[in-house]
Amino acid sequence: MQTLHLTEHDAARAGDILRHGGLVAFPTETVYGLGANAFDADAVRRIFEAKGRPCDNPLIAHICDLDTLPTLWREIPDTARTLAAAFWPGPLTMILPRTAAVPDALTAGLDTVAVRFPSHPVAQAVIRAAGVPIAAPSANLSGHPSPTTYEHVLHDLGGRVDAIVEGGMSSVGLESTVVAVEEHRVTVLRPGGISPEMLAVVLDDAEVIIDPGVTCPVESAPRSPGMKYRHYAPLAPMTAFTGDPDRTAAAIREKIGMRTDCAALLFDEYDAPCSVVHYGRRADSLAQAHRLFDALRKLDDLAPTEIFAQCPDETGVGLAVANRIKRAAGFHVVNVP
Numbered sequence: 634m635q636t637l638h639l640t641e642h643d644a645a646r647a648g649d650i651l652r653h654g655g656l657v658a659f660p661t662e663t664v665y666g667l668g669a670n671a672f673d674a675d676a677v678r679r680i681f682e683a684k685g686r687p688c689d690n691p692l693i694a695h696i697c698d699l700d701t702l703p704t705l706w707r708e709i710p711d712t713a714r715t716l717a718a719a720f721w722p723g724p725l726t727m728i729l730p731r732t733a734a735v736p737d738a739l740t741a742g743l744d745t746v747a748v749r750f751p752s753h754p755v756a757q758a759v760i761r762a763a764g765v766p767i768a769a770p771s772a773n774l775s776g777h778p779s780p781t782t783y784e785h786v787l788h789d790l791g792g793r794v795d796a797i798v799e800g801g802m803s804s805v806g807l808e809s810t811v812v813a814v815e816e817h818r819v820t821v822l823r824p825g826g827i828s829p830e831m832l833a834v835v836l837d838d839a840e841v842i843i844d845p846g847v848t849c850p851v852e853s854a855p856r857s858p859g860m861k862y863r864h865y866a867p868l869a870p871m872t873a874f875t876g877d878p879d880r881t882a883a884a885i886r887e888k889i890g891m892r893t894d895c896a897a898l899l900f901d902e903y904d905a906p907c908s909v910v911h912y913g914r915r916a917d918s919l920a921q922a923h924r925l926f927d928a929l930r931k932l933d934d935l936a937p938t939e940i941f942a943q944c945p946d947e948t949g950v951g952l953a954v955a956n957r958i959k960r961a962a963g964f965h966v967v968n969v970p
């Protein structure tokens with residue numbers, strides 16, 4: 634299949650392809666998404682084929698106005714309205730019971746559907762041009778890091794999708810915060826650019842809980858099917874080091890010793906006597922989020938035998954950065970005292 638290269642000026646063309654059942658990758662503020670008409674079960678199934686994604690892992694429906702919500706969700710509780718008013722458009726995905734119009738292929742048969750209203754102007758233009766909600770997982774091959782640039786998408790999905798819309802580097806750099814919404818409880822199933830602290834600030838009537846699967850490996854039947862897959866896995870085995878950055882850097886240097894065949898993923902302030910990929914200053918979790926997935930791809934290009942990574946502490950957006958690093962390491966974590 635020939636993959637068309639589109640730009641931000643080609644939203645109408647992208648919308649046309651989507652309306653006719655095609656697959657179009659497009660930029661969002663979190664990561665690039667691989668879109669299809671969310672109400673077209675065949676088109677949605679094509680997403681799973683193109684990505685090599687397990688079909689029990691449900692997709693997020695993307696919207697560009699709140700009027701579309703009643704076609705997706707049976708009811709919209711006040712908690713969801715409050716979160717939408719505070720964080721939409723933006724990097725927050727909410728899960729609620731779905732309507733009968735939502736195809737099983739989108740939700741992997743679950744009774745709920747995840748919805749997000751992205752803030753990226755090109756994402757909004759593409760969804761508006763399509764005139765339907767757009768199902769869109771991250772536009773990577775299953776198991777690869779999520780794409781934050783056009784080049785990442787082209788590398789993974791060139792020849793497998795109808796078109797890719799180019800739109801610069803994603804600003805947030807990690808996938809959206811995914812929450813299950815109940816009347817008095819909001820459960821974070823995947824941390825992202827909207828931290829649990831930010832959610833709690835706007836919610837008077839509901840508590841914010843972090844699902845155990847966010848910080849520990851899950852064995853069976855997780856609340857979010859995505860939790861059980863080893864996403865973002867570099868080719869080489871990776872170990873994550875948590876603790877004070879001076880100490881984790883020292884522990885990594887000690888581990889490396891004289892070995893030049895390994896690689897280190899470090900904060901900008903540190904170095905090691907092997908290949909090093911930096912991903913932001915130690916106290917800047919927004920920069921770390923923005924650069925992490927590109928850094929993971931660079932680590933693969935270096936083809937090391939083993940990777941040692943500094944992991945930030947889990948406050949604010951650091952929770953999301955640490956979550957992605959620990960998952961990439963298959964939860965192989967060393968806590969440095």
Ligand code: TXA
Pocket residue numbers: 661663664665666667690691692693726728740743745746747749751769770771772807808809810811822823856857858859860
């Ligand atoms: O930032 C993002 O969310 C990006 C951009 C393109 O919007 N999309 C994205 O989609 O990351 P994906 O498919 O890579 O991740 C969606 C996650 C998966 O872990 C999936 O299991 C979970 O959301 N999910 C989707 N629908 C769900 C549902 N009804 N119940 C529980 N988890 C759900």
Ligand code: MG
Pocket residue numbers: 770771779
């Ligand atoms: Mg993904």
